[in-house]
Amino acid sequence: MSMENLLDQPFVHWMSSGAQDGDIVLASRIRLARNLEGIPFPQRANGEQLSQVVSQLKSSLCDLNSNEQSDYMFIDLEKLPLLERLVLVEKHIISPDHAREASNRAILVKQDTTVSIMVNEEDHLRIQCLMPGLNLVKAFTSANQVDDIIENKHALAFNEELGYLTSCPTNLGTGLRASVMVHLPALVLTGQINRIVNAVIQLGLTVRGLYGEGTEAVGNIFQISNQLTLGFTEQEIIDNLYSVVKQVVDHERTARGGLYADTTDMLVDRVWRAYGTLKYARSISGQEALALLSDVRMGYELGIINEGSHCNFNELMVITRPNFLQKMSDCPELSGNERKKLRAQIIREKLTNKD
């Protein structure tokens, strides 16, 4: 994928359909926090030291390309306008923090976009691997391989007792944050979501709405991730998250089945109304688009609706985000109303055209 494609094409690998538990799990992410030895962490380092980190990591490009048998792109964030950086945030390639501050910051992105390495975010290195569906082991294997290649060339900050040393003590030890994005419309509709969220939290995991705080997740999309990084092996952290997510997936499937069996007419009507609005609306807000896409996605997975099934709903969720819309438009700055009109137009085109 070229730089232009990365910014202009909405589709990236994690949106692929047909992955394990892809009807409920949108994507799995592994993130490893690492720092180079002997250089202060980014928030305390001066410009020269930050620049040294960037050039050291840039020198790993050849190793990454030869070991990974893939081309990595090096992107200097200073050279990207804010809008383009925010598009990368919406596609989950970089974090909001990394987009906000561009000076002496960079990313290395693997050709297939499964791996991105943020340089000088909160830590010198944030190795991130995103995979479609419930794919934590594959994502970890991939991120771990990149970690091995980098540590082969650079000394990393590590302490026998505390493990990998990080800027924030909450990442110490393994430096591993494993997360999954899950779509839970039936648990929300049947009012079971709070019970599930509380149970998940009791098991040492964190739950957040992807597009909002607390359990009022817009588009019924939640992220579940590990809270603890020290005192457990990577395997234990991933196993725990995997087994809990598997249970959440089972509960969501049961809730969908029950909902369909008990309130068939209501659910069918809800799904078709959502589809109708998306297909014909002339102006639509981001919040409404996500809520309706959530209903249609569930209807599609339950076999209620087949129209529009050629669309990739994960991709549509990204296309309708504000910064991506701005990037696609020819206007220098879209107003709120113009953005709503463009969003509605893109959704109509996507649902109508079988490209």
Place this chain on the structure above:
Amino acid sequence: MLCDECKSRTACMHIIKIVNNQKTEKNLCAECAKAAGEISLSFDTQSYVHDFLKGIFNHGLFVDPQMLRGQESCSECGMTYTDFNRKGKVGCSACYTVFGGQFEPLLKRIHGSSSHTGKIPKRNGGTLKIRQQIKKIRQQLEQYVINEEYEKAVLLRDEIKNLEKEIGLNGKGE
């Protein structure tokens, strides 16, 4: 229901905040929630964590005021403990040595543990890996002794001896 902030758009989220035992509730639209920092479009939860980390020590039941006054600074990056308390972030890897004693209770609070059992960088040598292995085998050995399974315990004791010898032979012992 209209948004409590702008009074023009429809509220789409209900936010409850409890700060210093003061509970406030708001109904906000997406734009106002975003402006107030209530909406995030990220996979990261760090920014919220930092707010809690800042001054987490100031609210413990058994805080040693001496420790909070400490103005010792890290020789590598110049960070003081007060800096850490203000930002919730550590300056460099040397800080973990300089402020080790002060960090330990905090790490226990966050992680419930302050001992790494995960991946070890290869360049830190096999010695560390072997030491971790010895630690695990010792725990197992103690279990066998408690259960009076002495034959198994003897086998593990020999295994520990061999591993210790290996470290000694590498010349990279303790």
